[in-house]
Amino acid sequence: MGEGDQAIHQRTLAGLAKGLAAGEFSSRELTEALLERIAKHQATLNAFITVTADQALDQADRADQARASGNGGPLNGLPIVHKDLFCTRGVLTTCGSRILDNFVSPYDAAVVERLAAAGAIMLGKTNMDEFAMGSSNETSFFGPVANPWDTKLSPGGSSGGSAAAVAARIVPAATGTDTGGSIRQPAALTGTTGIKPTYGRVSRFGMVAFASSLDQAGVITRSAEDAAMLLGVMAGHDVRDSTSVDHPVPDYVAGLGKSVKGLRIGIVRQHFDEGLDSQCAASVKDALKSLEDAGAELVDVDLPNIGLSVPTYYVVAPAECSSNLSRFDGVRFGHRAEKPEDLLDLYSRSRGEGFGAEVKRRVMTGTYVLSAGYYDAYYLKAQKVRQLISQDFRNAFENVDVIAGPTAPTTAFAIGEKTDDPITMYLNDIYTIGANLAGLPGISVPCGLADGLPVGLQMVGPHFAEEALLACAYQYQQLTDWHQRAPGGFL
Amino acid sequence: MSGHWEVVIGLEVHTQLATKSKIFSGASTAYGADPNTQACLIDLGYPGVLPVLNAEVVRMAAKFGLAVNARIAPRSVFARKNYFYPDLPKGYQISQYELPIVESGELFIRDDEGNEKRIGITRAHLEEDAGKSVHAGFGKSSGIDLNRAGTPLLEIVSEPDLRSAKEAVAYMRKIHSIVRYLEISDGNMQEGSFRCDANVSVRPRGQKELGTRAELKNLNSFRFVEKAINYEIERQIELIEDGGEVVQETRLYDSDKDETRSMRSKEEANDYRYFPDPDLLPVEIDDEFVEAVRKTLPELPDAKQVRFVSQYELKAADAEILTISRALADYYEAVAGSTSAVAQVAANWVIGDLSALLNKENVDIQKSRISATKLAGLLDRIADSTISGKIAKEVFEAMWSGEGSADEIIEAKGLKQITDTGAIESIVDAVIEANPGQAAEFRAGKEKLLGFFVGQVMKETGGKANPGQVNQILKTKLK
Amino acid sequence: MDTTLHKAAGIILPPDLLHLSHRQESPENPVSLTKEQVQHIATLARLQLEDRESDDVVEKLSRIVDFVDQLQAAPTDDVLPMAHPLNMSQRLRADEVSETDQRDFVQQNAPSTEGGYYLVPKVIE
Known part of the structure; x- marks a missing residue:
């Protein structure tokens, strides 16, 4: 299908870039069209917390002027949205939490800065699980996000608003963050493409921390090509983030053409155990077959300790979050309880009122595992198991280029279905958490539909293998059209 | 101290x-700015901000470590110490816990008997300072100023090697001296740049296990350290002798009442939940860096003291005083190096008259109104007998008042010593003639009267006659 | 002088809570945290729990703790703890003042200020 035949909102970033360059439409026209689409679907999907229409139109006008004068960055005039976890100067930055429901950031996150400097236009901030703690977008203070494929279902989380907005063809691309699967799992559940880069590849400066040693920013798009365009701009060293890596950023778009011929793809047998829905398993196996047919080699790999990744994660992440979230105390910013009696009351009530149930559980879990008498048994133990899991990956990558398998154990589940049992909810991330623990890049691409709902194929690579992952995803998307399937109500 | 008890600090x-x-x-660390004007988003613990380590603090910590003969850790780790307090914006303090940057050092002090004593330094670690709470002036509220939040601190932890409040003060002074020699801290105690906590316990002499200790907080002057520790020692001994038990707790020293008091009930304690800060990576220091830092080390107080004794032939006690501060030592060397006076005489002047005036006027040696060169000029005039030691004090005071150099003052005030033998002889003759009775008594053997005659001669000359010459001429003429 | 007061703000688990027994129980027979323990953790974390939330928190927190308890079975002798996914060392920045005063702008976010100070209920020591 030629791009000229597509409605403007159906186009990918790459397609929009061509349209802008060819003068088919202006950035302002594009921005207006998408702002209209945001408004149209907000009531149904609740994908946004803030829409920055005026600012977006200003940016669009500037982008049009820049284009007219032959200037403009690589993303000039292209619309994107940011997960509401990225600080945006002068704009509400809530993290999906009541405790920040009045917080206007005085500065821009590195990711926001870089994308803006490249000419991208921010249309708004997307809904998310509170402080990115959740896998269903139900923990947001601003209400759950609906999955465009079936609005009774969850889009996954925590970057659920970003995934839903991209899947519903409201925006071509959105930023997200991934601490245990928060980009890849919602991408899988909404039929979008989501990449979590290597830890340290993208600056965390200005990204409100959940678990600092696991958090990484990435993107949700409708194609690997679009992900490559954005990641190339977002990635790179930032002196303001001590954990940012000073490592050259390849031209990801230029690398997309690399064939999968000879690529060694590792398959982890445990990932196809009974925990995986059979229809999902079938889709993933089909995808692996397609790659094999295209010349890749499938190799069994063993990750002996991967089964412990979820419990390891649920010690490490809560521990870090319990400390990271201490700064929300009602003193310098954010929600403050009315008429505090004393200091303890100020803290306890501001935080008690400001945080939702899941955040409280994680803060308390983290407090517990770090406390005197439990540190060695839980926190230190988890750090050791984390080492074992990382070593498993290192060993595996001596034999294979990527490891592929399902992104999530099931397709999208109903809103409210898993809220009663935190453990069931946590197990959603069983295939994605390993990459966070080891700091590895991972990508999820749509690879089928099961009962009309998207299934994701996840590929994980060694550190800084984004180029290979994107190329592999792109090659797969040349062979299949799953990524082009749109949910019925949002064509 | 009660002979039965041994104090451990x-x-x-x-x-x-x-x-x-x-x-x-x-953000700037300058002291005294308007509240919260030097607290940037990182210091305020804003959402999303991240710490990046200042290179200078690593260099300074290493410098300190080398100065106390410690091991500079090739790998040290920042950890978070978690607790809620309004002057701690993030709800955790970034500190070092299991792997500090400096370990196993030592320094030497004089114990109460004046003998040299080694005090072990367990560790020194880097951390961030907290802000300040202001409790007055806000009604039912406290005001929080976060300007100090994030100021670098080096916490230096001693072994429990100190056995008295005096030793504790001597140790603290030595640290103070070292950090100022190294120019890694201004050591300003009024501004809180240098302060300490003391862990104090007592045990029966001869017992091996340590007694239960109390941690004394808020000791921000040498005097308070001594008083607080002494109070605490008394308190613990009395408590035990009355059949009580010392409780492990934090106690605050109240300088107004000169007492320590418990900061909280004993049910409460702390659970800081230390863990490695995931926003910071391990600090790695290689030998090359350590050697480069070593090259920047100045001569330290102990070495300087030894050199002063051998080079200037000073009394050990004087050399010790002169080397407490690098500025004082530098001043002394500038004086000693440019005067023809004996070095010990120069030391006497710097430790005596000059220090007394500086103390009285509360002026730092760097801001002394008598420069080292000028003091040397004065000492030269004593050495060449232009003026007597007594006249020199008068000249010294005039110099402090800004009346010029020693030579200028001597000239202007006509203080030059009379050394012309003929002139002195004629005055001596006149004095003997005016006091025939005393002259007769002297000649009859009452030699004590020599002093009387010297006094009379000095009186006549306005103190300017050379005392040695006067003595000699008197003795000759009274024979 | 206030830094010396910090420790007053920390609280520890009372000794009876330090000897929790649930890890000694068999995994098949998970032992829940008690309400008192949970309340204590909540105090340490400065989280007020409403009475109506309390039972739910106790129940769910217990399940989480029991779930992560399966880590105990992993053999980790001689394994170095991994604090960080990157094997890198800390980068240092030059000692330069790069920040300017933004107090008035930044304090727009503050719930309560006076004369440039942030206000909190009076700190009593």
């Missing part, structure tokens, strides 16, 4: 490092 000295910017942010 360990000190934790907190010294602010004299960097321009904070340990993890680019």
Whole structure:
């Protein structure tokens, strides 16, 4: 299908870039069209917390002027949205939490800065699980996000608003963050493409921390090509983030053409155990077959300790979050309880009122595992198991280029279905958490539909293998059209 | 101290490092700014901000470590110490816990008997300072100023090697002296740049196990350290002798009442939940860096003291006083190096008259109104007998008042000593003639009267006659 | 002088809570945290729990703790703890003042200020 035949909102970033360059439409026209689409679907999907229409139109006008004068960055005039976890100067930055429901950031996150400097236009901030703690977008203070494929279902989380907005063809691309699967799992559940880069590849400066040693920013798009365009701009060293890596950023778009011929793809047998829905398993196996047919080699790999990744994660992440979230105390910013009696009351009530149930559980879990008498048994133990899991990956990558398998154990589940049992909810991330623990890049691409709902194929690579992952995803998307399937109500 | 009891003290000295910017942010560390004008988003613990370590603090910590003969850790780790307090914006303090940057050092003090004593330094670690709470002036509220939040601190922890309040003070003074020699801290105790906590316990002499200790907080002067520790020792001994038990607790020293008091009930304690800060990576220091830092080490107080004794032939006690501060030592050397006077005489002047005036006027040696060169000029005039030691004091005071150099003052005031033998002889003759009775008594053997005649001669000359010459001429003429 | 007061703000688990027994129980027979323990953790974390939330928190927190308890079975002798996914060392920045005063702008976010100070209920020591 030629791009000229597509409605403007159906186009990918790459397609929009061509349209802008060819003068088919202006950035302002594009921005207006998408702002209209945001408004149209907000009531149904609740994908946004803030829409920055005026600012977006200003940016669009500037982008049009820049284009007219032959200037403009690589993303000039292209619309994107940011997960509401990225600080945006002068704009509400809530993290999906009541405790920040009045917080206007005085500065821009590195990711926001870089994308803006490249000419991208921010249309708004997307809904998310509170402080990115959740896998269903139900923990947001601003209400759950609906999955465009079936609005009774969850889009996954925590970057659920970003995934839903991209899947519903409201925006071509959105930023997200991934601490245990928060980009890849919602991408899988909404039929979008989501990449979590290597830890340290993208600056965390200005990204409100959940678990600092696991958090990484990435993107949700409708194609690997679009992900490559954005990641190339977002990635790179930032002196303001001590954990940012000073490592050259390849031209990801230029690398997309690399064939999968000879690529060694590792398959982890445990990932196809009974925990995986059979229809999902079938889709993933089909995808692996397609790659094999295209010349890749499938190799069994063993990750002996991967089964412990979820419990390891649920010690490490809560521990870090319990400390990271201490700064929300009602003193310098954010929600403050009315008429505090004393200091303890100020803290306890501001935080008690400001945080939702899941955040409280994680803060308390983290407090517990770090406390005197439990540190060695839980926190230190988890750090050791984390080492074992990382070593498993290192060993595996001596034999294979990527490891592929399902992104999530099931397709999208109903809103409210898993809220009663935190453990069931946590197990959603069983295939994605390993990459966070080891700091590895991972990508999820749509690879089928099961009962009309998207299934994701996840590929994980060694550190800084984004180029290979994107190329592999792109090659797969040349062979299949799953990524082009749109949910019925949002064509 | 009661002979039956042995006192055991360990000190934790907190010294602010004299960097321009904070340990993890680019905000200024200058003292005394308007509240919260030097607290940037990182210091305020804003959502999303991250710490980046100041290179200078690493260099300064290493410098300190080398100065106390410690091991500089090739790998040290920042950890978070978690607790809620309004002057701690993030709800955790970034500190070092299991792997500090400096370990196993030592320094030497004089014990109560004046003998040299080694005090072990367990460790020194880097951390960020907290802000300040202001409790007055806000009605039912406290005001929080976060300008100090994030100022780099080096916490220096001693072994429990100190056995008296005096030793504790001597140790603290030595640390103070070292950090100022190294120019890593201004050591300003009024501004809180240098302060300490003391762990104090007592045990029956001969017992091996340590007694239960109390941690004394808020000791921000040498005097308070001594008083607080002495109070605490008394308190613990009395408590035990009355059949009580010392409770492990934190106690605050109240300088107004000169007492320590418990800061909280004993049910409460702390659970800081230390863990490695995931926003910071391990600090790695290689030998090359350590050697480069070593090359920047100045001569330290102990070495300087030894050199002063051998080079200037000073009394050990004087050399010790002169080397407490690098500025004083430098001043002394400038005087000693440019005067023809004996070095010990120069030392006497610097330790005596000059220090007394500086203390009285509360002026630092760097701001002395008598420069080293000028003092040397004065000492030269004593050495060449232009003036007597007594006249020199008068000239010294005139110099302090800004009346010019020693030569100028001697000239202007006509203080030059009379050394012309003929002139002195004629005055001596006149004095003997005016006091025939005393002259007769002297000649009859009452030699004590010589002093009387010297006094008379000096009186006549306005003190300017050379006393040695006067003596000699009198003795000859009274024969 | 206030830094010396910090420790007053920390609280520890009372000794009876330090000897929790649930890890000694068999995994098949998970032992829940008690309400008192949970309340204590909540105090340490400065989280007020409403009475109506309390039972739910106790129940769910217990399940989480029991779940992560399966880590105990992993053999980790001689394994170095991994604090960080990157094997890198800390980068240092030059000692330069790069920040300017933004107090008035930044304090727009503050719930309560006076004369440039942030206000909190009076700190009593």
